Amino acid sequence: MRRTALGIAALGIAVFGLTLMGSIHRGAAGDTTPGGDAQAGKAAAAACTECHGAKGIGSIEGVPNLAGQHAAYLAAALKAYKSGDRQDESMIDIVAKLSDTDVVNLAAYFASLPPFAQAKILAKDAAAVPVDEADPFAAVKEATADCALCHGDDGNTDTPGMPGLAGQHAPYLILTLQAYRDATRGDETMQALVADLSESDFEDMAYYYAAMTPRRAETPAVGDAVAGLAVTAQCVNCHGEDGNNKDPKTPRLSGLDAEYLATTIAAYKDGSRAHDVMRDAVLAMRQSDVQDMAAYYAGQEPKALSIRKPLTTAEWVERCDRCHGQGGAGDDPRFPILAGQAGPYLAKTLKLYHAGDRANSMMQAMSFPMGKSDIQKLAAYYARQRTP
Numbered sequence: 001m002r003r004t005a006l007g008i009a010a011l012g013i014a015v016f017g018l019t020l021m022g023s024i025h026r027g028a029a030g031d032t033t034p035g036g037d038a039q040a041g042k043a044a045a046a047a048c049t050e051c052h053g054a055k056g057i058g059s060i061e062g063v064p065n066l067a068g069q070h071a072a073y074l075a076a077a078l079k080a081y082k083s084g085d086r087q088d089e090s091m092i093d094i095v096a097k098l099s100d101t102d103v104v105n106l107a108a109y110f111a112s113l114p115p116f117a118q119a120k121i122l123a124k125d126a127a128a129v130p131v132d133e134a135d136p137f138a139a140v141k142e143a144t145a146d147c148a149l150c151h152g153d154d155g156n157t158d159t160p161g162m163p164g165l166a167g168q169h170a171p172y173l174i175l176t177l178q179a180y181r182d183a184t185r186g187d188e189t190m191q192a193l194v195a196d197l198s199e200s201d202f203e204d205m206a207y208y209y210a211a212m213t214p215r216r217a218e219t220p221a222v223g224d225a226v227a228g229l230a231v232t233a234q235c236v237n238c239h240g241e242d243g244n245n246k247d248p249k250t251p252r253l254s255g256l257d258a259e260y261l262a263t264t265i266a267a268y269k270d271g272s273r274a275h276d277v278m279r280d281a282v283l284a285m286r287q288s289d290v291q292d293m294a295a296y297y298a299g300q301e302p303k304a305l306s307i308r309k310p311l312t313t314a315e316w317v318e319r320c321d322r323c324h325g326q327g328g329a330g331d332d333p334r335f336p337i338l339a340g341q342a343g344p345y346l347a348k349t350l351k352l353y354h355a356g357d358r359a360n361s362m363m364q365a366m367s368f369p370m371g372k373s374d375i376q377k378l379a380a381y382y383a384r385q386r387t388p
């Protein structure tokens, strides 16, 4: 899986971002602008208007505006399509016919047109999501409203038999949600609940619960915690002495409900929850050991994970603007103008970077910890920006 290191990336992104910023020396605007003959470019542009519009502002969903974009960026984009570094079915045949001279002429022509960053704001962009949302978890809280009925608002529950999710490792939570979806983990309620969720919903929910502060479930004990300590010797390597282990794919057990722990260990033992490693670990356990271990881990104090809270849109924008200029309308030709770019194109593009399908190390580092709702909000935000 491409994003197994997501948690680490989320933590490291601030540092990585700074390193990237450090390696960029902002040159004078225009210093990499290719010379080009806009007049000659205009003639060649007849082949482009069908999709990009007569004046470099298109109306087809998924097609970027070109008018007033930095010439150097346009030329670089065309070359990237030509070399195959950037792949798109609509552009592939078009660029095959272009010479290097055509490329710089077309770039000069589209750059010279009245900029999209000054065009009228379209109704659909004007109506987009507001940027100043104070709680970055607002969307995921809404999406997990049904989950809260059983797992608690913040993933802490005091219902016997119910696993708490707060402070659980996100990669483990994602694995288990996938297992319910693929029906390799059998619980009909959970299987039905995740059936309509996407991978990015899994990620959003998993990171939300992982970031919540866990507390011990206030549920009845099922065994003898002191006796439990003696039998957990074979568990500590993986689950940690106090059940707050670090491996992101191994669940933390500290403070979980004792009944849930006992039923789950029994399920590994009888094979109804299939997992070879866990089956081997608990196969020889007596029923009383199972209950004592459950009581032991249930009594441990859970520790919060240090998951960085997701950024608000305003905090994201502050980072994006460091390269793309204020409101995405910067004049450094290495960074494309985002202000006024078509919203659906921006969203599509951010998803490509996020998935690694459009290669650019700077943008991939930026978009790595983003959720689906961040992408929608940032696309809407930049689509609405204008320069006077």
Ligand code: HEC
Binding pocket: 044, 045, 047, 048, 049, 050, 051, 052, 062, 063, 064, 065, 066, 074, 075, 077, 078, 086, 087, 088, 090, 091, 094, 106, 336, 349
């Ligand atoms: C059949 C429709 C179509 C035609 C014709 C077409 N384009 Fe495109 N163009 C697209 C689409 C769709 C994209 C976005 C592709 C992507 O996501 O990489 C695009 C992207 C681009 C980009 C990248 C812009 C950016 O912001 O990164 C440039 C530059 C470009 N086209 C220039 C041209 C030029 C110059 C012509 C004419 C020679 C042309 N296109 C003809 C559909 C078309």
Ligand code: HEC
Binding pocket: 144, 146, 147, 148, 149, 150, 151, 161, 162, 163, 164, 165, 173, 176, 177, 185, 186, 187, 189, 190, 193, 194, 205, 251
């Ligand atoms: C009707 C009650 C109920 C609702 C609603 C519910 N769950 Fe569950 N959930 C359970 C039960 C019971 C289990 C334990 C099932 C098992 O043993 O596999 C569970 C297990 C899980 C697990 C695995 C935990 C672990 O430690 O392995 C995750 C993750 C999870 N649920 C997430 C969710 C999410 C996300 C939602 C909302 C989309 C949700 N649940 C809604 C009852 C519920």
Ligand code: HEC
Binding pocket: 163, 175, 176, 231, 232, 234, 235, 236, 237, 238, 239, 249, 250, 251, 252, 253, 261, 264, 265, 273, 274, 275, 277, 278, 281, 282, 293
């Ligand atoms: C070699 C590593 C390893 C050892 C040793 C081990 N576990 Fe696990 N344990 C795991 C992994 C990995 C999972 C997740 C399995 C899955 O996805 O079903 C797990 C899952 C669990 C769960 C389910 C937690 C949940 O939230 O659903 C419980 C309970 C558990 N282990 C208890 C124990 C106990 C008690 C012992 C000692 C007797 C033990 N484990 C030993 C690796 C280990």
Ligand code: HEC
Binding pocket: 020, 021, 064, 316, 317, 319, 320, 321, 322, 323, 324, 334, 335, 336, 338, 341, 346, 349, 350, 358, 359, 360, 362, 363, 366, 367, 378
């Ligand atoms: C470290 C500098 C840097 C930062 C910070 C940055 N970008 Fe970029 N961005 C770039 C570069 C360089 C490109 C051109 C890369 C390419 O050609 O694929 C780019 C391209 C883009 C594109 C594609 C534009 C087009 O016309 O195809 C979008 C959309 C974008 N960035 C949005 C963002 C957003 C949103 C943020 C903040 C979350 C952001 N960028 C932060 C450097 C940066």
